[in-house]
Amino acid sequence: MLSDVIRSMIEHQPDMRVVCEVLDPIELLRTMRLVPADVVIITPLKVNGDQRICNHLLEEHPLLKIMILSANSKAGLLFQMGVPTIRIDDPSEQEILSALRTIVR
């Protein structure tokens, strides 16, 4: 449900698009080799072991930006170069979108 919400939110933006949606970490790593993305958003309800996935992703794609929505998505964390740079508590749609634009710019 949360991933549907995020996809819908992004699809309504003129400057963003969802290139792929996956359900598990292995699929994520495999897909990223085929469909490069600027940002990966990880929702905890679908993908577990967030930190290990981040490490794997960043090894293969060092410039990748990653947004992790914490358990229940009560906080959003944005990683650049593997370092958390933005933390948003209980983020709204607008705050998530704004953070994504900031980090990709």
Next chain:
Amino acid sequence: MQESIQIFIADDNRLLREGLVSMLVEQNDMLVVGKAPSGREALEQIKRLRPEVALIDIGMPDKDGIELTQALRQDAPEVKVIILGMIDLSDEIMQCIEAGAAGYVLKESSFDHLVETIRSVHRGESFCSPQMTASLFTRIAELASEKMPKLQNSVKLTVRELEIITLIAEGLPNKEIAQRLFIETQTVKNHVHNILDKLQLQNRLEAVRYARERNLLKQS
């Protein structure tokens, strides 16, 4: 023109709460009339707004989803509740049903599934996914088997004990029952004691009611 289903959303997850509002308003037959981040606030608003369907997160601060559902059953019984749950646990689903929920949807379900559930519940149906229905039936079977020993006791009553319950039901005291069956009064007392013990009942009236409800009384 078809009237819109009036929906309320109670979830402490702001992103999900706002996102669901944005997505539900795109449905032609749905209207979000209110939203709240906590159980207590949701209860106040729902009592005032009287939506037709309330989507309620199971784990909210102040008042969790089950407590809120119970409160709504008292204060706004016409509101149909759909619980947004985190895990597929039959015990949790049973608790929600007991509290008065009409539907249970996992948060990891798709948005389309949620929309389908809202429409079903609005039509007056109870709804959970086929996977959850299976675990629910398993749990019901477990609960039923826990009650089986009591039920089995009813078939363990002897013919004589059934005769005695039937005569008690006719209003006869022990002495007259003894005369009717050509046995001692003390023997009747023993039978009555055994019957109450087997059925785990307190008195003769309860035994008669028990037998009557199960059609155990012999035809005279």
